[in-house]
Amino acid sequence: MNASPTPVPDPQAPAEADASADPGAPVDPVDAITAQWAAVRPDLETLPMAVFGRVYRLAHAMGERMDRAYAPFGVSRGEFDVLATLRRSGEPYTLSPRQLSDTLMLTTGGMTGRLDRLERAGLLGRSPDPHDRRALRVTLSDRGLEVVDGAVAAGLAVQREALEAALDEREARELAVLLRRLLGATAG
Secondary structure, three states: OOOOOOOOOOOOOOOOOOOOOOOOOOOOHHHHHHHEEEEEOOOOHHHHHHHHHHHHHHHHHHHHHHHHHHHHOOOHHHHHHHHHHHOOOOOOOOHHHHHHHHOOOOOOOHHHHHHHHHHOOOOOEEEOOEEEEEEEEEOOOHHHHHHHHHHHHHHHHHHHHHHHOOOOOOHHHHHHHHHHHHHHHOOO
């Protein structure tokens, strides 16, 4: 019996847009991927792939933009996260390394490296915990406060620009609600 092979779509060729997509939206690389799967495995429902493929690509693209937004302030995204966690904690902007690690989901070794770099840059300080001599406290410096306040404003401007390029305010709020629901169902 001669079975003809299933043709594999050319990833460079325009793909049919996902049926759930906005009819006015341009076809993107995720559409090409789901079209390829539809050609070779028509039994698969690829909507989850379309959603999470775009979430992953969006996170990567925005991560690169955030890196560029924070660079003029002399910090990486990971370092910004440490400074921002201290800033959000409120005055006196002090947490333990363990609290920082837990909030940022980092190993203690990863946290130590970030704290070392930020301390050398004068953006935070470490001191003994007055209630536990075996522990340390990490405190945002005045310079760190200045840096994180500038960096958070720059980052928000980049994020706002990306949202406004594609969504109106109602759509952005709806997306935030839907993503919260999805994250709640998948995290933890």
